[in-house]
Amino acid sequence: MGSNNFSLPPSDSPSLILTLATEPERIQTWTLTHPMWGPALTLDSYLQRESYLTTVPLAKDGGITHWILTIDGLPPNERPILSSCETLRKKVIYTEDRKDEVKEGVAHGIGSVFTAKEFRGRGYASRMMTELGKKLKGWQGGVLSVLYSDIGKGFYAKHGWGVFESGHVEFKPEKSEGGETQKVKKIGYHELAELCCVDEKLMRERLRKLGREQKDKRVHVAIIPELDQMLWHLMREDFMTKSIFGEGRIPQVKGAVYGEKGKRVWAVWTRGYYGGLEKMEGNTLHILRVVIEDEQGIDETELMEGIRTIVRIAQNEALEWRSETVQMWNPDKKLKGAIERMGIEYEYVDRDKDSIASLMWYGEEGIDQVDWVANEKYAWC
Ligand SMILES: CC(C)(COP(=O)(O)OP(=O)(O)OC[C@H]1O[C@@H](n2cnc3c(N)ncnc32)[C@H](O)[C@@H]1OP(=O)(O)O)[C@@H](O)C(=O)NCCC(=O)NCCS
Known part of the structure; x- marks a missing residue:
């Protein structure tokens, strides 16, 4: 009308x-x-x-x-x-x-x-x-x-x-020896349920701790990184790749997990396409979520090794699936430290126009009293 x-x-x-x-x-x-x-x-x-x-x-x-x-x-x-x-x-x-x-x-x-x-x-x-x-x-x-x-x-x-x-850390797609080993496994749909359950449990504990320890009247909020949250991204991705790549093609690798249970590091990712096959610009492999299972106890070298191995797999996947870049949103201090030391070329981008994470809180506290925990890509829609 x-x-x-x-x-x-x-x-x-x-x-x-x-x-x-x-x-x-x-x-x-x-x-x-x-x-x-x-x-x-x-x-x-x-x-x-x-x-x-x-x-x-x-x-x-x-x-x-x-x-x-x-x-x-x-x-x-x-x-x-x-x-x-x-x-x-x-x-x-x-x-x-x-x-x-x-x-x-x-x-x-x-x-x-x-x-x-x-x-x-x-x-x-x-x-x-x-x-x-x-x-x-x-x-x-x-x-x-x-x-x-x-x-x-x-x-x-x-x-x-x-x-x-x-902000985000950006890596270029690259072919490397980033395959599965005894220590690292690729994540498909079937691994996700268990990993998301562990992630949610850890997130609840982290928030409880923050609530108990805080001295500054802040409210700590986190969107639950549960399975449905990831599936929304992954099913959207599957629809896109089937249409763009044809022949019902769906990427099987949705992330990678490094290390032994209790001390694992993992990342879940999805591919987003704005450019299609003709124009790579706007095609991004987004790391939805990074989890360090034993955040306090993990050895720094082990963390660095884990992240490096996972990022290499992501870079290979990005190349195979026509992504222009790999992005990891708002890595925390510990993760940034590992990224700086791991010897893979990266760029830190502080966005000022696109995908500006914004939040309205309906409680009594002012917005500057809100601590958004895990402000990562999985929360995007
Ligand atoms: C952005 C959009 C929704 C604004 O709709 P609208 O009905 O014209 O918005 P309003 O008239 O209420 O307000 C316009 C304001 O948006 C701002 N604006 C519009 N497009 C903008 C852009 N690309 N970048 C920055 N500001 C923009 C205008 O400067 C204006 O600011 P002001 O309030 O200080 O004068 C519309 O331009 C649109 O649909 N754009 C394409 C889709 C899009 O970009 N959506 C936003 C996704 S986050």
Whole structure:
């Protein structure tokens, strides 16, 4: 529906509402967003992917919600979509000031914020974000929301999402002797369940410790790195590679694990494609999550060796699967130290425009009192 059939209300008009998109409205929105977010796919494949992504873990059973800003009182499918976005429900754990208790709630991941060209610059995305920020508080148990801005640090901060660390270490794809050995195994779907269970358990312990020890009234939050969280990325990846590489091709290697149980180091990864096969730019092997099983006890040399071995496998995979780069988001001090010493060329990138990790906290604390634990790629959507 074009803007000719009605007059456009100002962005502060009480006639504007944030509401749920119908199925035809979702398709209308996806058709518009295809050139921006699906250039590696045909329109048909992109529409299929978006529809498929409503059925996968995390998203199914009402996990994903498609929102639109429109004019109240007009019939669905005939009203203008003045701005749109989606939210994905994730589980989050958090600990409050000096409490020895890990609480659980919902984190909404916001994505695909979009205004059609003819409606831009009128304040509609701003109005939608203002409404959404309020709406998500408590919605489905929401205690926070996160988003990853591709338009710099200002826009979402103005609407209440605090800016968090947004850096990554980058490695180049490279062929090397990075195969499986007695000490390192590649991770496929079947290894993930156990690893995610261990990761979640460790994360809960880490938060409990942070809550108990803290002296600064901070709240510590972490999106749970559970299996469903990873599967959302991996099923999206499989859809993309089948379409881009053809013949139903799916990468089997979803990460690598080094060392013996109790002292393992592992990384889980996914491949994202914006360039397709013609243009490598935008094709990235993203390390979703890095886990050090015995964070306190691990020997520094062993950690370095583990990370080096894992990164080599990732570099090989990136080469094979046409990624331009390998990215590891926000490695902590210990991990950075290992990366610096391991002898693989890398670059540290402090992003200021793309994928700016942003968070709105619905508790009483101010955003500068929120400590986002494990601010890594797995939390992205
Ligand atoms: C970004 C977008 C959603 C803004 O929609 P809109 O309805 O025009 O937004 P508003 O009129 O409420 O606000 C426009 C603001 O966004 C800023 N903006 C728009 N595009 C921008 C960009 N690429 N980089 C930085 N800021 C941008 C404008 O400068 C303006 O800032 P102001 O509030 O200080 O004046 C729209 O331009 C769009 O759909 N772009 C393509 C998709 C996209 O990039 N989405 C964001 C993903 S994080």
